[in-house]
Amino acid sequence: MKKVNLIISAFAVAGLLLACSGPKDSKQSADSVNTAKADTAKKDSSMAAVDKDDAKFAVAAANGGMAEVELGKLVQEKAVNTKVKDFGTMMITDHTKAGDELKALARSKGITLPVALDNKEQKIKDDLSAKSGADFDKAYVNDMIDDHKNDIKEFEDASKNLKDADLKAFAIKTLPTLKMHLNAIQKIHDSMK
Numbered sequence: 001m002k003k004v005n006l007i008i009s010a011f012a013v014a015g016l017l018l019a020c021s022g023p024k025d026s027k028q029s030a031d032s033v034n035t036a037k038a039d040t041a042k043k044d045s046s047m048a049a050v051d052k053d054d055a056k057f058a059v060a061a062a063n064g065g066m067a068e069v070e071l072g073k074l075v076q077e078k079a080v081n082t083k084v085k086d087f088g089t090m091m092i093t094d095h096t097k098a099g100d101e102l103k104a105l106a107r108s109k110g111i112t113l114p115v116a117l118d119n120k121e122q123k124i125k126d127d128l129s130a131k132s133g134a135d136f137d138k139a140y141v142n143d144m145i146d147d148h149k150n151d152i153k154e155f156e157d158a159s160k161n162l163k164d165a166d167l168k169a170f171a172i173k174t175l176p177t178l179k180m181h182l183n184a185i186q187k188i189h190d191s192m193k
Contacts, residue, residue: 025122026063026114050109054164057154057171058106062113064151065102067121068095071140074128081137083188087144087181094181098174105166141189148182 024032050058068091075088106113117125124143131139155178158171 025118026116028118050111050167051163054162054167055111057158057162058102058109058111058167059113060154061158061171061174062099062102062106063118063121064147065095065099066114067117067124068092068147069099070117070121070125071128071143074125075140078129078132078136079140080133081188081192083191084137084140087185087188088140090181090184091144094177098177102170105170109164109166138192141185141192144185145182145189148178148185151178152182 072088072091072095075085075091079085079088103113105111116122128136128139128143152175155171155175159168159175162168162171
C-alpha cells in the first residue's frame with residue numbers, strides 16, 4: 001500500500017509541476033512525466049523504471065517518427081515530383097511501422113510518448129504547408145536530408161549508449177532503414193539539380 005501511495009503521490013506532483021510550469025508541447029510533457037517516473041523509481045527500489053536518457057531517446061524517436069508520417073502525408077497532397085511523392089509514401093509506411101513498434105515497447109516499459117508533434121516539428125510542417133510546386137519539393141527534400149542525418153547520429157549514439165536492452169535493439173534494428181532513407185532522398189536531391 002505504501003508503494004501505491006508513493007506512486008500516486010509522484011504522479012500527482014508531476015501533474016502539478018506540468019500544470020504550473022506553463023504551456024509545453026507534447027514532447028516536453030512526455031519528457032517531464034518520464035523524468036518524474038525515473039525519479040520516483042530511484043526513491044523506491046522496488047519500482048522498475050527506464051533510465052531518463054533512454055526514455056528521452058524513445059520520446060525523441062516517437063516525435064521524429066510522427067513528423068515523418070505527417071510530412072509524408074503532406075507530400076501526397078503537395079509534391080509535384082513523382083520521386084518525392086514515392087519517398088513520402090515510403091516515409092508513411094516505414095515510420096508508421098517503426099512508430100507502432102516503439103509504442104508497444106514504450107507501453108511495456110512504462111514510457112510516456114508524445115501524442116502530437118512538438119513545436120519544432122509543427123513549425124517545419126507549417127512552413128512546408130505554405131510552399132507549393134517545385135519550391136515545396138525542394139524544401140521537403142532538403143529537410144529530409146538534414147533530418148535523416150540527425151536521426152542516424154541519434155540512433156547510432158543510442159545503439160551504443162542506451163542502457164535498456166530492448167530500446168537498444170530497437171535503435172540497432174531501425175538504423176539500416178534510416179540509412180536507406182538518407183541514401184534514397186540524397187539520390188532524389190541529386191536528380192533535381
